[in-house]
Amino acid sequence: MTVSARAAELDAADPLVGMRSRFVLDSDVVAYLDGNSLGRPLRVTAEALAAFTAHDWGTRLIRSWDEQWVDLPEALGDRLGALLLGAGPGQTLVGDSTSVLIYKLARAAVDAAEPARVEIVVSDDDFPTDRYLLEGIAAETGRTLRWIPTDPAGGVSPEQVAAAVGPRTALVVLSHVAYRSGFLADAAAITRLVHDAGALVCWDLCHSVGSVPVALDAWGADLAVGCTYKYLGGGPGSPAFAYVASRHQGVLRQPVQGWFGRADPFAMAAGYVPAPGLRQFLSGTPPVLATVPLRVGLDLYAEAGIEAVRAKSEALTAFAVEIADEVLAPLGVTLASPRDPARRGGHVTLRHPRAREVVEELWRRGVIPDFRAPDGVRIGLAPLSTSFTEVAAGLVEVGSALVGTSPPGTTA
Ligand SMILES: *Cc1c(COP(=O)(O)O)cnc(C)c1O
Numbered sequence: 001m002t003v004s005a006r007a008a009e010l011d012a013a014d015p016l017v018g019m020r021s022r023f024v025l026d027s028d029v030v031a032y033l034d035g036n037s038l039g040r041p042l043r044v045t046a047e048a049l050a051a052f053t054a055h056d057w058g059t060r061l062i063r064s065w066d067e068q069w070v071d072l073p074e075a076l077g078d079r080l081g082a083l084l085l086g087a088g089p090g091q092t093l094v095g096d097s098t099s100v101l102i103y104k105l106a107r108a109a110v111d112a113a114e115p116a117r118v119e120i121v122v123s124d125d126d127f128p129t130d131r132y133l134l135e136g137i138a139a140e141t142g143r144t145l146r147w148i149p150t151d152p153a154g155g156v157s158p159e160q161v162a163a164a165v166g167p168r169t170a171l172v173v174l175s176h177v178a179y180r181s182g183f184l185a186d187a188a189a190i191t192r193l194v195h196d197a198g199a200l201v202c203w204d205l206c207h208s209v210g211s212v213p214v215a216l217d218a219w220g221a222d223l224a225v226g227c228t229y230k231y232l233g234g235g236p237g238s239p240a241f242a243y244v245a246s247r248h249q250g251v252l253r254q255p256v257q258g259w260f261g262r263a264d265p266f267a268m269a270a271g272y273v274p275a276p277g278l279r280q281f282l283s284g285t286p287p288v289l290a291t292v293p294l295r296v297g298l299d300l301y302a303e304a305g306i307e308a309v310r311a312k313s314e315a316l317t318a319f320a321v322e323i324a325d326e327v328l329a330p331l332g333v334t335l336a337s338p339r340d341p342a343r344r345g346g347h348v349t350l351r352h353p354r355a356r357e358v359v360e361e362l363w364r365r366g367v368i369p370d371f372r373a374p375d376g377v378r379i380g381l382a383p384l385s386t387s388f389t390e391v392a393a394g395l396v397e398v399g400s401a402l403v404g405t406s407p408p409g410t411t412a
Pocket residue numbers: 097098099100127129130175179204206207227240
């Protein structure tokens with residue numbers, strides 16, 4: 001059976017097939033393989049933004065702050081926590097960017113650690129912003145970074161974490177799903193190991209949320225952050241979220257002490273006094289307008305259910321790997337992601353020495369994966385908006401772009 005016939009069969013059997021038509025789809029785009037970097041908008045997003053402008057903002061005006069906006073960071077956080085993070089109420093906030101929240105949470109954790117705990121443990125394959133922020137925190141607080149060397153085609157194992165943590169560890173920061181390989185870390189086991197060493201762990205969930213089930217409370221996680229513009233369709237620059245386990249609230253203290261994180265902010269009183277509970281992690285006015293697309297994105301997840309999303313995601317990445325093996329391996333393409341679907345998030349990375357020029361050519365052809373230095377073509381498969389037919393069309397085009405961009409006088 002041809003690749004496209006197999007794709008048609010998989011689409012016909014897909015229980016979530018109807019979800020794709022809820023998204024804005026453009027006929028110029030043959031295959032969108034970067035929905036894990038910036039999700040497609042939902043069609044209702046434009047209406048939701050218009051309704052917000054007309055009503056919540058236009059009609060209710062500043063009264064909306066009292067009516068709903070002041071509590072929005074926690075209310076939306078609770079909804080996100082319940083739907084997608086396995087987080088009980090009162091532990092998740094929406095606001096700021098992931099980078100800013102990593103700074104707040106990691107700095108709070110390091111500041112609270114005993115002085116003998118001089119190390120922050122991080123993977124050298126962590127997302128760049130995580131590494132840069134932790135370098136800054138280490139410099140500010142006189143700590144040192146301890147790097148876990150990580151295979152960019154794999155990820156961090158519990159054994160590696162066990163070898164890196166000890167009485168000198170203050171904090172461990174790791175990605176649950178690796179941004180390049182898609183490796184899915186054993187978060188429960190790693191969290192236990194970090195706790196056995198007396199340290200805290202902060203999970204970066206940017207590539208997890210909306211593609212794999214997350215169980216922060218069950219893992220016993222301390223802290224977590226993630227963004228909402230990838231799988232959740234929050235739109236470019238949409239606010240991120242932070243999770244702070246209840247037991248750490250009132251103990252950890254974040255460093256950006258603005259008025260929204262103060263007890264009774266509208267008293268406008270002298271001197272900063274931290275708000276009780278999670279609100280201390282706020283700083284300034286929450287990005288209310290920018291939460292509108294996220295709210296409709298969460299509605300769709302409520303309808304689909306994360307277990308069904310994960311099942312489709314596994315099928316999508318398995319299909320991509322199957323095509324890569326069959327069609328692309330003979331052209332010199334190798335897989336830089338786990339082969340076991342259980343150890344893989346929602347994307348896979350393929351390697352080829354000419355990846356950079358091939359991705360440029362693919363973008364011209366309306367096939368949109370991501371280039372990941374030095375030689376990766378990252379295939380992100382947002383489960384709710386991507387069809388199997390789209391995967392097939394996109395990956396077959398990767399093959400023809402490889403052939404089409406071969407230097408003269410060479411095959412493959
Ligand atoms: C996308 C991503 C970020 C992004 O951080 P921003 O502050 O939103 O730019 C951080 N960490 C990981 C793992 C990511 O994939």
